[in-house]
Amino acid sequence: MxxxxxxxxxxxxxxxxxxxxxxxxxxxxxxxxxxxxxxxxxxxxxxxxxxxxxxxxxxxxxxxxxxxxxxxxxxxxxxxLGPELRQYLYSGDTEERPFNRTERREVYRKANNIDSAASFGSQNDFDATEIKLRHSLFPISKEHVLPYQMAFGEERGIQNAYTLTVPFIISGMSYGALGQRAIRSLARGIAQTGGLMNTGEGGYPKYHLMEKCDLAFQIGTAKFGVRNEDGTLNEPLLADLAAKEQVKMIELKLSQGAKPGKGGMLPKEKITAEIAELRGVPMGRDVVSPTHHSECEDYPSAVAFIRRIQDVSQLPVGIKLCIGDPRQFAELVSEMKRQDSFPDWITIDGAEGGTGAAPKAFIDRVGMPLFPALKSAQDILLASGARQRLKLVASGKLINPGSQIIAFCLGADAIATARGFMLSIGCIQAMQCGSNTCPVGITTHHPRLERGIIIEDKALRVANYVHSLEHDLEELLCSTGARSVKDLSFDNLYVPNESTLYPFANHN
Amino acid sequence: MTSPKFKLVSWVAQIIAVLIMGQTLFFKFTAAPESVQLFTELNMEPHGRLIIGALELIACILLIIPSSIVYGALLGSSLMAGAIIGHVTELGWQGDRLELGIYAIVVLTCCISTIMIRRRELPLLKVIHSDKPTKRGRRK
Structure with a gap:
């Protein structure tokens, strides 16, 4: 014994x-x-x-x-210590969420201009869930790829149409969600590439404006920066903002992938005196935006409100939304047709989108994932003939060229990503964005933590990231034989039978 | 967050502790006869006198640096607990020993009050106190 x-x-x-x-x-x-x-x-x-x-x-x-x-x-x-130990030691390279180590590493390498060639083979599953790009038997060489250009507002023939030359937009992150140094790093970096940055819904974009980059000003449901006391739109304030040289476009946020049907949230830990002033909110209390714009009660009023913002701002105006039911989206589009009034672009945000703070049930369970939502939107717009009246922007975990090219194939004209750019300036996915304790100083206003960010250095990484993404996009386009993203279509995708896109695929 | 009123109380306690501990340092480091006598009775002369003096100096410094107050209070209360043990077991409370013993008790009280007020700053207790309640009502 x-x-x-x-x-x-x-x-x-x-x-x-x-x-x-x-x-x-x-x-x-x-x-x-x-x-x-x-x-x-x-x-x-x-x-x-x-x-x-x-x-x-x-x-x-x-x-x-x-x-x-x-x-x-x-x-x-x-x-x-669990989260740290798992991330450092025990989680496999393709295990973590929302971004696994392989995905994060690819962004880091791009941001540092390090070659991201991999060896021996893919670590991904080649089973029934992975969408693949169908390349052409006759790829083209790089000289034949057209430079990227996308003119927002051209459909309406407005004077202030904006031509986007970098297909990767920094998605809406406000001063409040991010600290000032992070904002300035992103803004300076994107300015070096000539790209566009979305201000997020955080009111007057003081720090975004500092670095002379092109901006899309976002109006959230609380309308920070352009609100009246009662929460309605203050037209003179909007006109003032729109008149600024750097503000090129306006985005009206109807909903956000991470928390569709719920307003933005800024936890009280992150509200400094300055943020309270820029947004016009009290300190010491969580700020929760309304669930919807008071001007948008139904389809007609929503479309009328978009046109009102177009009239006031005289700029290209887009809407951002996460699709819940494609039939509602179809209804919205047909109302646009009825009023013959279209936004200049629509950003489709997938339910997998990121956020600084949202209830867990909303992060996990509400809204359609990006790919099927984007495909539905594209199909609805094509069927109604509205597609040539506006541009389509995709967002939701599109941080790597591999996922971005899929979005382009599904109909996107441009890609917006927030977390991709956060990773490029050193985000380590510590998942503390809502508590003002971000260890790398990005989503915090604590001077001791923000100290870690050297703006000049991080700006360079943003530019590197963009240039690397452009490079990879170009190579992917060559492989498909397409000369620009406009030539891509759903036919360029191989969709296996367990993918969320499978119901849309032509199975013969 | 600790409320401003309690913060003020804590600072008053810290300053009392630092003043009382600080002035005895002079006697310890200059080997004043009273101090030497005390530590001889404790059989710690001279090293114990210098070690305890040095620790008290460190406690005083920690008690006035904002980020380390709670550690200073921990060290200070430990030293004072030792001093009180000394009075109980060896030194007694007669004559000016009574005054010294009372000083030790006062400093101990000040340090413990500081720890209680600033308990959220204690590293081991952070886990218990850090989660924020929901807006629907405070957890008991």
């Missing part, structure tokens, strides 16, 4: 709970009878005895501490 050993944590805890006061007593006797120096041990052990007594008998919140005392803290301590 063999004896096996295992640690009995219950007994160990009981032993510890007895040993601590006994040792305190022994040390006391030692200090008394042998040498006063023993009291250097008596005192800490007395302290531990008091603390342990509090855990066992005093506090009532934590069963574990009540039953096992100080050793029970071991669980909390180790558990609190």
């Amino acid at each position: 063999s004896t096996k050993l295992s640690i009995n944590l219950h007994k160990l805890a009981r032993f510890t709970n007895t040993a601590i006061p006994v040792l305190a007593l022994l040390f006391f006797v030692g200090g008394w009878q042998i040498s006063f120096y023993f009291h250097f041990l008596t005192v800490p052990f007395l302290g531990l005895t008091f603390l342990n007594t509090y855990y066992l008998l005093g506090q009532r919140n934590h069963s574990l501490l009540r039953n096992f005392g100080i050793l029970g803290q071991g669980r909390y301590l180790l558990e609190s």
Whole structure:
């Protein structure tokens, strides 16, 4: 018969709970009878005895501490280190969410201008869920790829139409969600590439404006920066903003993928005096925007409101929404046709989109994922003949060329990503965006944490990231034989039978 | 967050503790006869006197640097607990020993008050106190 050993944590805890006061007593006797120096041990052990007594008998919140005392803290301590340990050591390269290590590493390498060639083979599954790009038997060479140009507002023939030359837009991140240094890094970096940055719904874009990049000003449901007291649109304020040289376009946010049907959220931890002033909100309280624009009660009023913003701003005006039911989207489009009034673009945000703070149920469960939503929208717009009246922008986890090209094939004219750009300036996916404790200083206003960001250096990484994405897009286009993203279509995709796009595929 | 009123109380306690501990340092480091006498009775002369003096100096410094107050209070209360043990077991409470003993008790009280007020700053307790309640009502 063999004896096996295992640690009995219950007994160990009981032993510890007895040993601590006994040792305190022994040390006391030692200090008394042998040498006063023993009291250097008596005192800490007395302290531990008091603390342990509090855990066992005093506090009532934590069963574990009540039953096992100080050793029970071991669980909390180790558990609190769990996310870091998993990310550093134990999670596989393709395991983590929302972005696994392979995906993050690709962005980091692009941002640092390091070659992202991989060896030996793909780590992805080649099973029934992965969408692939169908390349051409006769790829073209790079000289034949046309430079990217997308003129927003050209359909209406307005004077202030804006030509986008970089297909990768920095998606809406406000000053509030991000700290000022992060905003300025992104703005300076995108300015170096001639691209476009969305301001997010955080009111007057003071820091976005500092770096002379092109901006799309976003109006959220709370209308920070352009609101009246009662939460309706303040037209003079909007006209003022739209008249600024850098503000090229206006985006009306109807809903957001991470929390569709719910307004934006800024936790009170992140509201500084300056943010409170820029947004016109009180400090010390979470700010939760309304669920919808008070001007948008139904289809006719929503379309009329879009036209009103176009009239006031005299700029290209788009809407951003996450699709819940494609039939509602179809209804919205037919109302646009009825009024013969279209936004200049529509951003389709997938339910997988990111956020600084949203209820978990909304992050996890509400809204359609990007690819089927984008495909539905494209089909509806094509069928109604509205597609040539506006542009389509896709957003939702599109941080790598591989996923971006799929969105282009599904009908996107441009890509918007927020987290891709955050990763490019050093985001490590610590998932603390809502608590003002971002360890790399991006989503925090704490000066000691923001200190980590050197704007000039990070701006360079933003530019590197954009240039690398452009390079990869060009190579992917060559492989398909398409000369521009406009030539791509759903036929360029291989859709396996467990993909969310499978219902749309032509199965013959 | 600790409320401003409690912060003020904490600062008053810290300053009392620093003043009382600080002035005894002078006697310890200059080897004043009273101090030498005390530590001789404890059988710690001279090293114990210097070690405890140095620790008290560190506690005083930690107690006035905002980010380390709670650690200073921990060290200070440990030292004072030791001092009180000294009075109980060896030194007694007669004559000016009574005054010294009372000083130790006052400093201990100040340090413990500081710890209680600033308990959220204690590293081990952060887990228990850091989660924020929902807007629907405060957790008991």
